[in-house]
Amino acid sequence: MRLWSRELWQLAGLAALGVGLGSLLGAWALGLAVGLGATLAIHLIRLRALYRWLTRTPRAEPPVAPGLWGELFDRLYRYQKAQHLIQNRLQARLERIQQSSEALRESVVMLDRHGDMQWWNSAATDMLGLVAGHDRGQHITNLLRDPRFVRYFAGCDYAEPLTLISPIDERCILEYQVTRYGDGERLLMARDITRLHRLEQMRRDFVANVSHELRTPLTVLAGYLETYGDLADTLPPRLGRGIGQMQAQASRMQNLVNDLLLLSRLEIDQGGEDHARLAPEALLERIAFDARALSGDRHVIEVEVEIERGEAGRAALLGSEAELQSAVSNLAFNAVRYTPEGSRIVLRWRSDASGGFIEVEDDGEGIDPMHIPRLTERFYRVDKSRSTASGGTGLGLAIVKHVLLRHDAHLEIDSHPGAGALFRCAFAPVRLRP
Structure with missing residues (x-):
């Protein structure tokens, strides 16, 4: 002033x-x-x-x-x-960020809000074939033209990575992950998972081959045990009890081998050949009948089927009837095995503009939410002693997960101790048919 x-x-x-x-x-x-x-x-x-x-x-x-x-x-x-x-x-x-990015083995590509490439590290040059003087400013889909990547990038849902063959080397398998930052900019990262992919393939082949080889000796063993079981009255009591236990364990091993073979087929086979229009009502009625038969003398377990009667509720489902019956049966049979007497199990179908839903709900003991993220892992058990006694293989929910992935669907689980459990198979609208 x-x-x-x-x-x-x-x-x-x-x-x-x-x-x-x-x-x-x-x-x-x-x-x-x-x-x-x-x-x-x-x-x-x-x-x-x-x-x-x-x-x-x-x-x-x-x-x-x-x-x-x-x-x-x-x-x-x-x-x-x-x-x-x-x-x-x-x-x-x-400069430090660029130097650290250069030191990464993973490809790093910086994209602007329009999806145009602005900068990338040397790993992206080697892995994706980018040329500094030619590709800068180009849209990412001009380089990665695979329709699956184009849909992945345009869909803006990057919760899960995308696995594709390298655009410059068919022997290389890449995993792409997109992250949003700033004002609509995106960061594309790609890493070489060829070795992991080969190891996973070896594991699948090993499980499939071993399961297939076990099938024949188990069949022979079960046949002889069944013959000896018919003669149990003529055998000493101690030997008769042992044959009964062997029959139970052989049956359990056969179920485990069958589930392993089914899971291996779901992982290897792309599927889709037997997909057809099916009625959810008839599917749930057959599963409910099998669930009542599984409950045996536990007549106090009530198994019901609920179907929406509105216009949207009459929508049919496009999929493999055998695979969907296997998946929903696993959910229903788990409910029967792990639900105490006096419980009620409901198999429900409903549909709306957001898609179709098959639900299996019970009012049993429920599950602690801490276990829910791991329930679809192979052989994961909430209560090992109870699961073993029930005769389960520990692969049921893993099979459900893979079947749903092949049907543009996912599994949702809602449960709390003492409040029952709800398992929901959520199908995308493209799977509904009038």
Whole structure:
């Protein structure tokens, strides 16, 4: 404020001096004009010095000037130094980020909000075949043209990674993951999972081959045990009890082998050949009948079927009847095995604009939510002792998961201790038929 007052006093002083000199010559107006012109000339000289200083590269020390102009030069100089320091820090951070990205074995590609490639590391050059002088600014789908990647990228649902063959080497398997950041920008990462893919394939082949080889000796063993079981009355009591236990364990092993073979087929086979239009009502009625038969003498377990009677509820489902019956049967049979007497089990079908839903609900003991994320893992058991006694193989929910993946669906589980459990098979709208 003091500087502004000083400038105003200087302007008033020059104007008064001009008026005084003009009055001595008999032309006070001309004197006033000369005083104001001198003031304007001084400011124009300072403004020209400011312009030359700002446009000079590299910039030197600021011009020396008294009063308000000197303060303005000093403030601009300090602001420039602060901005230059911030720019240096940001540049250093950017260089460190780029250096760390260069050190990664995974490909890193930075995309703008439109999906155009802005920067990538050397791993992306080797893994995806990017060329610095040619591909910069190109849309990512101009490089990765696989329809599955195009749908994945355009769908904006990046919760799960996408596995595809490398665009430049058919022997290489890549896993793509997209992450959003900033103002709509995206970061594409790709990693080579060829070795993991081969190991997984070896595991699948091993399980399938071993399960297949076990099938024949188990069949022979079960046949002889059945023959000996028919003669149990003629055998000593201790031997008779042992044959009964062997029959139970052989049957359990056969169920385990059958589930392993089914799971291996679901993992290896792409499926889709036997998909047809099927009625969910008839499917659930057959499963409910089998579930009642499984409950045996436990007649107090009530198994019901509920079907929506509205227009949307009459929608049919497109899929493999054998696979869907296997998946929903696993859910229903688990409910029968792990639900105490006096419980009620409901098999439900409903559909709306968001898709179709097959639900298996019971009012039994429920499951602690801490176990829910791992329920679809192979051989994972909430209560090992109870699961073994029930005769389960530990593969039922894994089979359900893989069947649903082949039908554009997913499994939702809602349960709490003492509040029962709800298993929901959620199908995408494309799977519904009128």
